[in-house]
Amino acid sequence: MATSNPTGAALALWNPGADEHDPISARTYGFWLYLIGDALLFCSLFASYAVLDNPVNAAGGPLTAQVINTPHGLWQTFIILASVLAYSLGTVSLKNGNAAGVQLGILAALLLGGAFLYISGTDLWALAAQGNGPTRSAFLSVFFTLLLTHGLHMLFGILWMLVMLVQVGVLGFTKDVVGRLLNLRLFWQFQATMWVCVYFYVYLLGGAR
Amino acid sequence: MSSHYNPLQHPEVQQGTTGRYIAAFLASAALMGGAYYASTQKLPLMEFAATAAALSLAALVSQLALFFGLNISQAQIWKGVALFLAIPLFIITIGMTVWAFSSLYSRTMPMDGMLMSGQPTLLQ
Amino acid sequence: MNPPKQRRASLLLKPLLALPALLLSGCTMAGIRLFHPAGLVAGAEMHYTLILVITMLIIIVPTLLMTIIFPLRYHHSRNAKYTPDWHFSLTIELLAWGIPFAIVAFLCYLTIQGVYAVNPWAPGILANAPxxxxxxxxxxxxxxxxxxxxxxxxxxxxxxxxxxxxxxxxxxxxxxxxxxxxxxxxxxxxxxxxxxxxxxxxxxxxxxxxxxxxxxxxxxxxxxxxxxxxxxxxxxxxxxxxxxxxxxxxxxxxxxxxxxxxxxxxxxxxxxxxxxxxxxxxxxxxxxxxxxxxxVYPVPDSFTKRVSDNSAQGAQAPASPQ
Amino acid sequence: MQVAVDGPWSPLLGRLSLAAIPYDNPILVSTFAVVALLGIVIIGAALYFGKLGYIWREWLTTVDHKKIGVMYIILGLVMLFRGFMDGAMMRTQQLLADGPNSPGYLGAQHGYLPPYHFDQIYTAHGTLMLFFAATPLVAGLGNLIVPLQIGARDMAFPYLNATSLWLTVSGAALCMISLFVGEFSNATWVGLMPFSEMPTNPGVGVDYWMWAFQLSSIGTTFNAINMIATIVKMRAPGMRWFRMPVYCWSSLTTNIIGLSIFPVVTVALTMLGIDRYFGTHFFTAGYGGNFMLYVNLFWIWGHPEVYFLMLPAFGLFSEIVPTFSNKALFGYPTMVAASFSIGGIGWVVWAHHFFTMGMGPELNGYFSAATMLVGIPTGVKAFNWLFTMYRGRITYATPMLWALIGLVLLLIGGLTGMMLSASVFDYTVHNSLFVVAHFHCMVLVIGAALFAGVTYWWPKVFGFKLDERNGQMYFWTFVLASLLVFVPLFYLGFAGVTRRLDYIYNPALKPLLWVSEGGIGMYFVSLFYFGKMLYVSLRDQIPAQADAWGTGRTLEWLTHTPVPFYNFAVTPQINARDELAWRKAKGVEGVQPTHYVPIHLPSNTAVPVIIGALATVFGFAMTWRIWWLSIASLLAIIIVVIIRSFDKNEGYVLSAEDIAKMENQVALASIIAEQPKRPALAQVEAH
Missing domain, CATH: 2.60.40.420 (Cupredoxins -  blue copper proteins)
Structure with a gap:
């Protein structure tokens, strides 16, 4: 509201109702910041990987080229990208409040995510069964840790999707639910982005050395 | 007041389009497939590394631009700024760590010298 | 940089740095080992330290003086000149960035030189040693x-x-x-x-x-x-x-x-x-x-939990099998 | 895949047994008695005055940024006291255990603490002071003041804010539990590798340290996200970037640092954790492990962490010096630039913490030079404060005194820091008491800034000032004590005395050790004055003005004193940098809004405090390897979060009449007043 000072000029001193900030955009921004922190977490893992991917640190065990399955990795890349696409198309249905479309998108993304984890899990399990588990050498420790960190993120994303499937049905498109759906999209997309980095760094570069 | 607030009209909900997402998927998948194809081509290491890095970087950019929908609009600018500030940190974390350890390894872990001759079985 | 010159510099500068130490605890000066370097490597360390410190004092001492003088001079009771709205001066800002920058640039040059001189793997300073x-x-x-x-x-x-x-x-x-x-x-x-x-x-x-x-x-x-x-x-x-x-x-x-x-x-x-x-x-x-x-040679529990008894034992126990 | 542990293990209690309780240690038993007595007195008092419900409803479950800030500060001060007691014990041990003929007490051969106990004490000292004293104090002041300075109603995510607090508290609680159940780490606050690994350190101490550190750093990361989002998204209308107070700028830079570094240490600690729990080989010496990697990751976090704590201190000086010089801050734009430079440079210099590890001269040279660059923006800040005082009207109120001594300490700490950054000098004093004295100089700058900040904003929060007379006595005794303690340490460092010695070989150093011990005695005197200051101020409670110091310049001094829980009855319109100074110049500082609109506020919730409690249980169970309890508590956290996400509570609305009533009678809205129950709104679905 305007008030006048002794000199008579109008001054705006108070602004009633101006504290209603945009909660969804604050929320996605905060989540974006979390993702940057998460990216730095992956970044430190990559730095550790770069250090430990070295014959000294293999302690006589295998190095990257012997433990990866590059074609599997490529399939995983396609699967995770498709999963992100499915979720994203789900959020397109969100634009006009189509709950069934959103749920369908989430469900497809969830199943594809599960397929991704299945490939990852069986590959790592087979490796450990050969005696090249994470306790074999420092290199294998970081190899497993990097892939499992990504896998745990995916698992968490799947849990989140399950919760959202229920919430879309039970709560409908409230402000909180919509904010969460947007954040989950960022989170799921972020996993694909990180997987591209993993695939490039571990599977392609590591495999080439 | 929040009770009159329709979250579905929020610009971040309304920004997504089917076409852009499909384009993002196709671009990323094609670029990563291309990087895989390069790995089967017996290129010299540095050449392959450069090719794969360029393709993967392009895949990342396509995801940022098309999937994330990052741009310099009022809604997205601060996300862009945050990412822009963080990218040097990614490079520093990995790059300087690698630099420090390359120096350290060559100075404190003389692998091909005394150790290997003393205990040839250790690292086989 | 040839060694004799360095030692001379160190001899000259040493009392400056040692003075406050002497004032505080004259009795323990002899114990302040780092003021008595021996040999070329430690001499070089001391030498570079002294030059670095003196260079830094060029800026630290005036700033310290300002920190003491300004609050006294501009205390409200003294009614010194008061300019409440004066909050920017390009000249001062340029100096505030420029002087530290110049000094730091010189320090960087010096310290990098010093790093090579005393690099423990191959000290440059020992290359021409006797x-x-x-x-x-x-x-x-x-x-x-x-x-x-x-x-x-x-x-x-x-x-x-x-x-x-x-x-x-x-x-x-x-x-x-x-x-x-x-x-x-x-x-x-x-x-x-x-x-x-x-x-x-x-x-x-x-x-x-x-x-x-x-x-x-x-x-x-x-x-x-x-x-x-x-x-x-x-x-x-x-x-x-x-x-x-x-x-x-x-x-x-x-x-x-x-x-x-x-x-x-x-x-x-x-x-x-x-x-x-x-x-x-x-x-x-x-x-x-x-x-x-x-x-690894794990430390027995007795050492960690009850090390007081063990350090006594250690003192009596033979240091090596003889 | 659990690594076999020495000693007994049972499925129900893990490694926990009666033997874990150190009832045979007189020091710990008496500490326990004191802590237990205090706990009984506090809970008893709360029961006696019938305040238990009030504490639960208004404090433990709160999401109000000011109350969270106050609780952060209380936590910080309590832990500061415990950290100080550890420090006092260390100095006393070194004094007693000096020379081969020094006597031994309480079963120690020299001094009164066996090495193993001494090692735990200095580890606890470092851990507590950094994570549970300095960090909460910094976070607390940021929580309190930043939303007020930018004219926001609350933080961007109030619920997350409370979660940050309770995660930090859970870390502190683990440290406290370690005193009386089991042991704390003896591997220093940085966690020496491979010393912290299972083969060389099989006890539970390292686990306690690791989980306390991990939980508090998660809390700090959340807090950093919250602060950045608040500053970016929640500024009042008209608060453009270059109208923000410098304290907000320094909070922004500091939290950018915090957000970017804490994930790195999370990774380092997680790797240590899986080494210890699953037997991997990240940081062991054998099997290709590389413990230097830990050191590298740790200091990627560790060095920016220094600036994470330092920048808020600089921000506080930038608020306090102009207020008590009654003059605008000199060189605002370069102050902002300097903050960002410090943050940026702070990120690329970490390896100066391990010059002695054998990197090549090109790396040591680079890291030396890069470290020295920090001197430039820091120097700029010092000059800007000096020129703020130049031609000002200075009053020596307690906050100003703290700021001035902080500036002096900054110069000494800066000089010694620049010395240490030269690796040629570092080769002679690395890991010596010189380093200890240097970084204590720096943390005393932070300490001075925090005491200044607490004194400065106390009246804003509680409505009355801290007693000036006792505050100044506290200040002088504290400064004298600090000089006595730390000046001898510089000399001991030059004498070649290493840090972390439980026994000092040279009896000739006794006089210096005595001086240092005298300083510890002086700290106790200053502690007395601190208590007296609190007592006298609480007893008298002389009401303060809205602009408590009379020369405030920034927005927080515009609202009532004590600050209402809703901050501003009506959001202010910002017209200038230093809004209050601008309003004073226009003569409109007293103009109040003429009508009110309802305010929407979040409801209190018990979820954050429950998460904190479960996190404590989780950390404890992991420490003692009680697997069922770890899994149960982790699942419980996830379930609690999911349940909470189904909550439809949308907060409540404060009606215009309520606001008008509280504006006329400010005590009703004070953060210590109990609020009546207000009905919550339910969220509605959009169509």
């Missing part, structure tokens, strides 16, 4: 919990907690450790370098005057860390040779098996030395290899 024409004395240093084992591969002897080197010769040290990281340090003599398990680090120094110094560990490595000292004796070449001969005659031989007993956690209070002949030729390599294969 002893550089003779072959260096090689000593392999193994830090155990909590003793120092010095192996002289060329002389075929080894000692515990007693580093004896001839004067006028460059000493090359190669270091590793059994299970924990330690810092190898002889104040006044050699730069501090970490001795690390499964890794090899180096250090070098040369002393031209016979003397005795104390060295110790600077990186915490467990319950006996505080007692982890050794003596460094610089002796004339002839005396060194006869000392080597006497140790070579010692019947105790340092095999790897004997070393494994020594490497068990032991507090050697008082740094009682022990001497061995004919150390295993590749002892250093074997210790490193063992560490890489995951061999």
């Amino acid at each position: 002893g550089a024409r003779q072959p260096p004395i090689n000593v392999e240093v193994i830090a155990t919990d909590w003793q120092w084992v010095f192996v002289y591969p060329d002389q075929g002897i080894a000692t515990i907690d007693d580093l004896v080197v001839p004067s006028g010769r460059v000493v090359h040290l190669q270091m590793t450790a059994t299970s924990n990281m330690n810092g190898f340090y002889i104040p006044q003599v050699a730069p501090m370098v970490d001795a690390m398990p499964a890794m090899e680090s180096r250090d070098a120094f040369e002393l031209d005057q016979p003397a005795t110094y104390t060295g110790f560990s600077t990186d915490f490595s467990g319950a006996g860390f505080s007692w982890m000292q050794f003596s460094t004796r610089v002796v004339p070449q002839a005396e060194f040779d006869s000392w080597v001969a006497s140790v070579q005659a010692n019947p105790n031989q340092l095999t790897y098996a004997a070393f494994q007993k020594i490497a068990q956690p032991t507090v050697n209070a008082g740094a009682k030395p022990a001497y061995f002949s004919a150390p295993d030729k590749n002892l250093f390599g074997e210790v490193m290899t063992a560490a890489m294969q995951g061999v």
